[in-house]
Amino acid sequence: MSASDCAPRSARDVARYDLEADVVVVGLGMAGACAALEAQAAGADVLVLERASGGGGTSANSGGLIYLGGGTPVQKACGFEDTPEEMFRFLLAASQPGAREEKIRLFCEGSVEHFHWLEAQGVPFKRSFHPEPGMESPTDDCLVYSGGEDCHPWSALARPAPRGHKPQTEGKAGPYLMQRVLDTVARRGLRVRGDTRVGRLVQDPADGRVVGVVGRSAGEALLVRARRGVVLCAGGFVMNDAMLFRHAPILARCSMRAGTDGDDGRGIRMGQAAGGDVVRMGQGEVALPTTIPNRLSRGIFVNRQGQRFINEDTYYGHIGIESLFRQQGRVYLLLDEATYERGLLGLQATWVAESVAELEAESGLPRGALEATLSFYNRHAAQGEDPLFHKRRERVQPLERPPFALIDSGTHAAIYATFTLGGLETGAAGEVLGPDGVAVPGLYAAGRTAALFCGSGYPGSGSSLADASFFGRRAGRAAAANA
Numbered sequence: 001m002s003a004s005d006c007a008p009r010s011a012r013d014v015a016r017y018d019l020e021a022d023v024v025v026v027g028l029g030m031a032g033a034c035a036a037l038e039a040q041a042a043g044a045d046v047l048v049l050e051r052a053s054g055g056g057g058t059s060a061n062s063g064g065l066i067y068l069g070g071g072t073p074v075q076k077a078c079g080f081e082d083t084p085e086e087m088f089r090f091l092l093a094a095s096q097p098g099a100r101e102e103k104i105r106l107f108c109e110g111s112v113e114h115f116h117w118l119e120a121q122g123v124p125f126k127r128s129f130h131p132e133p134g135m136e137s138p139t140d141d142c143l144v145y146s147g148g149e150d151c152h153p154w155s156a157l158a159r160p161a162p163r164g165h166k167p168q169t170e171g172k173a174g175p176y177l178m179q180r181v182l183d184t185v186a187r188r189g190l191r192v193r194g195d196t197r198v199g200r201l202v203q204d205p206a207d208g209r210v211v212g213v214v215g216r217s218a219g220e221a222l223l224v225r226a227r228r229g230v231v232l233c234a235g236g237f238v239m240n241d242a243m244l245f246r247h248a249p250i251l252a253r254c255s256m257r258a259g260t261d262g263d264d265g266r267g268i269r270m271g272q273a274a275g276g277d278v279v280r281m282g283q284g285e286v287a288l289p290t291t292i293p294n295r296l297s298r299g300i301f302v303n304r305q306g307q308r309f310i311n312e313d314t315y316y317g318h319i320g321i322e323s324l325f326r327q328q329g330r331v332y333l334l335l336d337e338a339t340y341e342r343g344l345l346g347l348q349a350t351w352v353a354e355s356v357a358e359l360e361a362e363s364g365l366p367r368g369a370l371e372a373t374l375s376f377y378n379r380h381a382a383q384g385e386d387p388l389f390h391k392r393r394e395r396v397q398p399l400e401r402p403p404f405a406l407i408d409s410g411t412h413a414a415i416y417a418t419f420t421l422g423g424l425e426t427g428a429a430g431e432v433l434g435p436d437g438v439a440v441p442g443l444y445a446a447g448r449t450a451a452l453f454c455g456s457g458y459p460g461s462g463s464s465l466a467d468a469s470f471f472g473r474r475a476g477r478a479a480a481a482n483a
């Protein structure tokens with residue numbers, strides 16, 4: 001895909017359009033469906049163009065967890081007190097550096113309304129709590145701590161509350177979530193054209209306004225006029241090798257790319273070619289699920305120097321980002337006989353030995369380094385304390401009963417699942433902004449085609465679908481209002 005591939009077509013060269021709508025939405029994943037529903041509710045005639053035969057995208061392959069809070073009915077029913085202010089404090093702190101205050105504020109203040117909106121679209125949430133943190137429950141239970149809110153350092157900065165909301169279904173909820181949303185799209189009579197891949201925008205050279213798109217459908221070019229605006233909801237770029245190596249080479253070391261073919265960066269490139277800026281392109285969600293089940297967090301993570309670098313009880317996404325970006329993806333989880341168990345997908349010990357010195361020799365860690373780390377850790381753990389990283393007391397336990405086990409949790413050995421978080425820079429209404437901060441007229445973006453709403457990092461599991469749905473709705477409304 002070269003730059004010219006995505007260059008917009010001049011509106012002057014278009015003699016006639018094949019189709020017309022007020023708002024044209026590109027892509028029917030979570031962001032596109034929410035944008036389309038809201039644009040229609042705002043009175044616009046909407047057309048959705050989707051490259052696959054049907055909607056769903058990566059959203060339909062996901063865990064379906066959605067980050068919501070500020071006092072949702074599920075939080076209340078489960079006895080958790082939360083307010084938009086506490087949620088704001090957490091998201092602000094967890095999104096530094098570069099936290100986007102305005103968007104975080106909007107999201108926190110609108111989160112309860114968004115919950116009700118999702119239920120009104122047919123997405124049910126059971127009023128129940130699942131105590132195992134990190135990821136969606138295997139049952140139909142809803143609420144989980146999905147961002148380490150009750151762990152160091154966040155628990156001291158904001159009152160902890162679980163905010164990961166899983167739609168009410170057993171197992172992975174992404175397919176069910178998207179089925180319910182797509183059913184609503186169909187019930188509302190929205191026009192959806194599948195097998196239509198959008199390749200370029202149409203732009204008026206006089207004022208830079210985006211006035212349509214060029215697609216391909218059944219081998220034929222398709223010109224579509226957008227009277228009010230185009231909303232790009234075409235996913236991220238984790239499946240595009242060239243873009244990944246250019247913008248986020250370290251993510252290419254992850255063993256699992258969490259995406260579908262549509263995440264080829266085309267939406268981002270089309271927006272760029274029309275004058276949109278891109279931001280935080282080097283960032284990604286990096287899940288290292290070595291501490292699932294969370295009881296394994298009673299072990300300790302060490303780096304190549306045999307030193308700890310994080311509190312092991314936090315969200316595995318924080319551990320993944322720390323391990324990949326700051327420890328170069330070379331980390332190990334140390335357990336003893338009392339703490340060892342098989343992890344997610346039957347994850348097993350790489351080395352087992354009667355002494356830590358033997359483990360050092362077998363794994364190639366510097367002699368004495370792991371012993372020193374463990375001796376310091378055990379001394380304080382005997383008192384239930386972790387003065388270095390403040391792991392919660394109930395997870396702190398001396399590791400002293402042989403045999404000892406070391407799980408190689410490096411990028412070459414463990415699951416590192418990643419998707420991209422950078423994309424088009426958007427304002428609070430989803431308008432695509434140029435490098436000068438001025439909106440490209442008629443152009444909107446949401447979901448992974450836009451940069452994640454909160455700033456750096458990935459505050460908690462569920463943040464991407466929350467962003468895609470909440471800001472997708474805003475983009476749809478803004479495009480509909482752009483008469």
Ligand SMILES: Cc1cc2nc3c(=O)[nH]c(=O)nc-3n(C[C@H](O)[C@H](O)[C@H](O)COP(=O)(O)OP(=O)(O)OC[C@H]3O[C@@H](n4cnc5c(N)ncnc54)[C@H](O)[C@@H]3O)c2cc1C
Nearest residue numbers: 027029031051057058059062063065198262447448462465
């Ligand atoms: C295994 C897995 C688990 C995950 N779990 C979670 C989770 O629990 N919670 C969470 O928040 N996030 C999760 N994620 C991430 C999340 O699924 C995505 O970030 C999110 O779904 C992105 O939504 P979207 O609407 O931007 O993109 P998508 O859902 O991918 O929708 C984009 C749509 O655009 C279409 N499209 C692409 N290009 C074009 C084009 N040129 N023309 C026309 N159509 C086009 C695609 O076919 C697709 O249908 C997970 C991801 C994976 C893979």
